[in-house]
Amino acid sequence: MNESDWASCLDDPQGIRRFYSQVPDLSKCDLFYFLTDERGSGVTLGFETSCMPQRGDYASESREFNSFEFYLAFLNVRAFTVEGWSGPARKSVTLAPGVAEEIQVTIEAPGTFVGFEADSVSLAKSRFALVSRGD
Template sequence: MTASNDWPELRDLYGASAAPDLNTCHFFHVHIDERGTSVTFGFETSQLPEHPKPEWTASAYNTLRFWVEFTGVSGLRVSGILAEAKRAVRITNGGGPDPDRLEVSVASETRSIAFSATASRVTHTRVHLKGPI
């Protein structure tokens, strides 16, 4: 799965339209919490939701940020630390000895992070106005 349709928080925002494919989102944040055995990823997209939160309509915005927390993380492997524009995000169910776990990876030609997790959820969303880069 590289689409974000499996998270109710994003399904509520995007409705019938497809939520953004994670491979098309800017991957801007990784937080590894060894105490809570969790990993949080931050994604940013210009694909705006069909059903925005009411508080978002008061201001102009052209970008949505969302954070996905993976819990019950094990088997964490990290290679390299710099972000690269060309990378692949994969989240799949099961396989291996525990079919109920998620297998998560973000990989580029020279860097990667991979792990298995018991669950994932969108922890929060935020919109903002992003100017030219």
């Protein structure tokens, strides 16, 4: 599975593919939001990318912005493991189908490891934004 195949793990892959002909590599996005919800055994990850949408009306709408944010919501999370968390926001993020149709998720960087399985993942929210990058 290559970096852009993560969209095939989504309940509705068209949710993100309506924006992109080739979805951004999660490992090249900034993981700026990480929420665990023990009540519903869920995890939500928020990503920010300067890779702007290329499709249809979204491509023309994005001209006013320099960033695209999207959130992935994972349900029925189990086997949750955290071994450290450090900056920066850029991490190696992998979503892959497991052997029993679960989704395997890993987040890695120096000083960081997070792993878990989930029954499903969906695009929960997306939006355009203006971000000060300080480049």
